[in-house]
Amino acid sequence: MGQDSGDLALFRADIRAWLDENCPQDMRDGAVGEDSICWGGKNWNFTSEAQEIWLHRCATAGYSVPTWPVEYGGAGLNRDQEKIFHEEMARINARLPLQSFGIWMLGPALLQFGTHAQKLHFLPPIARGEIRWCQGYSEPGAGSDLASVQTKAEDKGDHWLVNGQKIWTSYANKADWIFALLRTDRDAPKHKGISFVLIDMRSEGASTRPIGLISGASPFCETFFDNVKVPKSYGEDIPSQVGEINRGWDVAKYLLTHEREMISGSAMLAGSGRSLGVILSESGHLDDPILRADVMRAEIDELAFGLTLERYKDQASAGQGTGDASAMLKYVGTELNKRRQELIMAGAGADALAWDDGRAPDWLRSKANSIEGGTSEVMLSILSRRVLGLPG
Amino acid sequence: MGQDSGDLALFRADIRAWLDENCPQDMRDGAVGEDSICWGGKNWNFTSEAQEIWLHRCATAGYSVPTWPVEYGGAGLNRDQEKIFHEEMARINARLPLQSFGIWMLGPALLQFGTHAQKLHFLPPIARGEIRWCQGYSEPGAGSDLASVQTKAEDKGDHWLVNGQKIWTSYANKADWIFALLRTDRDAPKHKGISFVLIDMRSEGASTRPIGLISGASPFCETFFDNVKVPKSYGEDIPSQVGEINRGWDVAKYLLTHEREMISGSAMLAGSGRSLGVILSESGHLDDPILRADVMRAEIDELAFGLTLERYKDQASAGQGTGDASAMLKYVGTELNKRRQELIMAGAGADALAWDDGRAPDWLRSKANSIEGGTSEVMLSILSRRVLGLPG
């Protein structure tokens, strides 16, 4: 961590004081599981008063989206300040006040490609946790080939008429709005006829159906568009698409890279969690040389990967965009997390074989890590072609 | 091992008596290393009188090539008898009397594709260890693409005029004759203009140059043909090519499969050697969980692979040719042997880092296992296309 320089030392003191005063005790339990997340949105039921107060206070101070500009609901922190903010949050074990696809994905897309009016219209409600977004990229049968978008948007003058189906839309059944890739020109080449469109999920003809997973959970949905009318504009200089019409692939590509970069904070990556060795030594089976050796190797790889996450974040914030190389973080981090979950299961032995033990769902969930957000195979292909320059 | 049925029990008794009487004590030391091999050939210097006597006695009885027909110098043993023969040899730790590419490769090719006169002419000298053969397949730059043969044989009526270069010819500098793939029709498609030709290495214009390897040894050569005249016939019904002219690829393909099948006895495969765990426990470092776990895993995989070798041999001899599936033996066995050698080096630590310790050359040599005779990548491609039926 080292020493902060003058300004940063002051900043740290301010943040610390603010957190001391504003973070409710109940939000200082370090909980990071699915159950403790605040997703926000119109249908959100706060799990406690403390959760609601904490979101409200953070949103007011801009700390739900600390790096966004102040005018769009953020606190305008730079990378060094952001780091300090997170360090101070971690120091008191504070929960994140809000998590959402609006913060992770749509926000960055709008900040990069949106009009000023679009940003003013859409960003603050995200920052305040009032509107919950979901992401409509994948389609049945397309898998890794994201550009093979079939869901079509026909131009009807003042609106698009949308028909088709998305799949793997996380929490679409709980979201208020969706940002989706739609085919707006069927005659253009595959990558040239796609638009990135914002759609109210309450629109007539939009519906969702949860997909049951092997872990027993249903975080994903199929999402159907059946003659859904989407206005072309939500107000002056507020088009319903982000970026230009038919250039939605540029936005999608940007977000794919961004997703891999910001994925570094995601629970699907190993490398910053509790020591695997300590977790397993509690089970008492680390005297088995097979298990012990596997855990030692995993501990080493997780520690080194955690350092790599930090290094890449530093590079990104120093303006040396890591770009395609960040596919490495997605690849290595998710494969490590799968290994971690396998070892946690092996360490727990028979104890973990009952559903109500709770470890099995995390283990099974981790198998999706190397599929969602781009498979490991896609990551390796990106690395080999774009970073290593191997021929197509 | 179980019990032999009546005939086989008699056969076992005969073999045992013959070995008792004929195998010199010095040849019962179980030595299998490079230094103890008898390769035969015109330039061969026996390392001991016992080695010479042993070869002579075996050749007389047909036991240098026990499964070859008696008329071509063998003993005509069937698979059950052969197994018993090898079991009895192993029981007294007897060395193999003779090893050669003539036995491993050319013999089977002639037995499958040769004329009766060719067999009578070429096989008995191989069985007696009088002629040593080498194999001329690979060419510089061709690597895994064996069919890209550039060494050309021009038709000059009663002879071929051969020009070109072979590489990775094992012990070409010590061989008397070479069987080589030559391009006899430059206009035919890649696989259709190749012939499998037998050439006397004393021919004018034939020369060799050893290739130094990282292990310090030079078992391979470059072999040059500079206007070498090769007769089209070595006598009545004894053509200088095996199989038809321009159909040498059939012979080569047969031998490639055969090579992978018979490779099962090769030192490049793990699975039948001394227990790795015992070897390493002698070094005293098996209390390190990392090393211990790696060795336990390797021991398990080697034992299971050894059983697989036996199973495939049994299948092959039961007439259920294992064909392309034998590429699996080459792939798994060589990768296991590389792992074995790595672990032997790791177990020996600093002791093995000096050249004169002797372990390093074996370790380095093993790296070639997954390259020579078809790379691991080629084996995996064969398996995926021909055994699993995945699309090209």
Next chain:
Amino acid sequence: MLADAARGFLDEAAPVAHLRAQRDAGQTHDPELWKQMAEMGWAGVLVPEAAGGADMGFAAANVLAEEMGRSLTASPFLSTAVIAATALRQISDERARTALAAIAGGARTYALAIDEGSKHAPEASALRAERDGNGFRLSGEKRFVVDGGFANHLLVLARTDAGLTLFDIPADRAGIARTAQAMIDSRDAARITFDGVEATGDNVLGQVDDAMTVLAPALHAGQAALAAEMSGLAAGAFGMTLAYLKERTQFGVPIGSFQALQHRAAHLWSDCEVTASAILNAGRMLDGDPDNAALAVSLAKARATQTAQLAVQEGVQMHGGIGMTDEFDMGFYMKRARVGAEWLGDYGYHAGVVARLRGF
């Protein structure tokens, strides 16, 4: 061939859909299916002919287990027809003959109550059997008792004065409390408490203080059959994956034409082949030289555990998103592979046996 016949029956009567339906109905045992298996002679595969069994040997039992692995068939086959039958066939009294006949007929099912902690460790059994007159009273707890929720007899490993003793006790005897628990593989594993449960000398299998003479062969048989099941499971998962590689297209071509996937598929197939050899060998040794079969059995269990794990991991990954859905069968394979990895000794346990027997 036995394998073909078994596969034909299982594809019809107990494919993965059957396990799914059972799970969705909250059941862990289908008595009707077990009755059919008994009629085909599977329940008595290791029961001597004199007791009405088919006495087909361990290699045959492994073939059946392997096919059940391929179709993920849940049944008391391992606990009852393999483990209990192997224990009982070593005893030559009338009582054992009756028990074996009841097994072969399908009427009696067994569960093996040996482990108390989270890892397989029979020697560490702490459940006590105290002398009480001519008999014993058992007190303690067993966990991870596979099929223990529904079996009508229990094989219980208990600590007696000078060692361990194996008891065969009806599951409804007073003082036994069973808490059935569905595992992630949708099968049953019970926690069973023994509160002063009465046992007579008739309930002792083999000699007092010498459980292992009878139990070790039974464990070996069970471990080998479980290994066979895992090997079959791997083959089943691989078969689904291979079919998917051929039929699924992406970027305009079948995904099985991508070389990276081809090489991984070929590697997995190779791994399955090598494991299959270890399974065959274990059956051969159990039939031909049972006193020296321990190495072969642990080799098979270790290899099969590892291969099954690779097969289901590659299976899910190569199927992509669909592999993660409950609607698709691959998840069932993955869950069963995890349970199979733990039951009767995990990879490390059997690797330890191999090392010891190989002398290091």
Next chain:
Amino acid sequence: MLADAARGFLDEAAPVAHLRAQRDAGQTHDPELWKQMAEMGWAGVLVPEAAGGADMGFAAANVLAEEMGRSLTASPFLSTAVIAATALRQISDERARTALAAIAGGARTYALAIDEGSKHAPEASALRAERDGNGFRLSGEKRFVVDGGFANHLLVLARTDAGLTLFDIPADRAGIARTAQAMIDSRDAARITFDGVEATGDNVLGQVDDAMTVLAPALHAGQAALAAEMSGLAAGAFGMTLAYLKERTQFGVPIGSFQALQHRAAHLWSDCEVTASAILNAGRMLDGDPDNAALAVSLAKARATQTAQLAVQEGVQMHGGIGMTDEFDMGFYMKRARVGAEWLGDYGYHAGVVARLRGF
């Protein structure tokens, strides 16, 4: 940037061809090259400015080591400029200042004589230093003394009455017999016997019976620099391999267009990247918080050992037959990676340190 400057010099003055020529001439040390390095300040990279050094810190030393790894440059850099200098700079007397000045000037080279068995185990040192008047007499044997055949000073770890003591002794002192031995990486490792070698209090580095206070930081610095070298070696081997994948054609296309090789190359590159982070972290910790650097150092050494091994194995395999020839450089990388894996603690040694420091 230091790395660019170093690479420029090394590509010119000490590429792999230089090591090859040295090997072919039967030499293990090139004094002329070391002189040049000293002139550039590399010998004094960790020597305080007061003693005529450049005092650039551990991160800088790692950068130099990494570049030497890339070009497989053989020199006394690790033994002398990193390990010995780190030991000596902790001592604040005139004697140490003189030694440091001699190191920075390139005149004095050191070898670290600690290990006696086949694995790194300083605590197991058995070589005795018996009290003899005001001084000591050293008797015993050290093995795997890297650079020990030509160094003019030795750091010797010896057992004294109540612990271990570190001695700094001229290599030509009576009673010292050195048997130089070329290792597979064409560098020098000596077996050194001490037969009643005299040492005075002046030869003791730090306190009697307390070698580790001075030695541990020196070992950490050496381990980190060796890790950096291995990381550079991996990058060098990977660079050669990547170039080959692009230029070599087979079946009419560059072999780098085969997806199976692409994915393996991308995996290897990823592995190199993760290891690079561990190297940077080790340098940062040694410079910024040396008392707590042990975890970072062992993490770096373990990772670098593993990555280098993967890089040379994939390097040879992807080059095919040519990778096996002595004429080609890949074999040199493979051999150095093996020596680097063992020296100053192998993977298992450092994994053990990591586990201990992480609390399991």
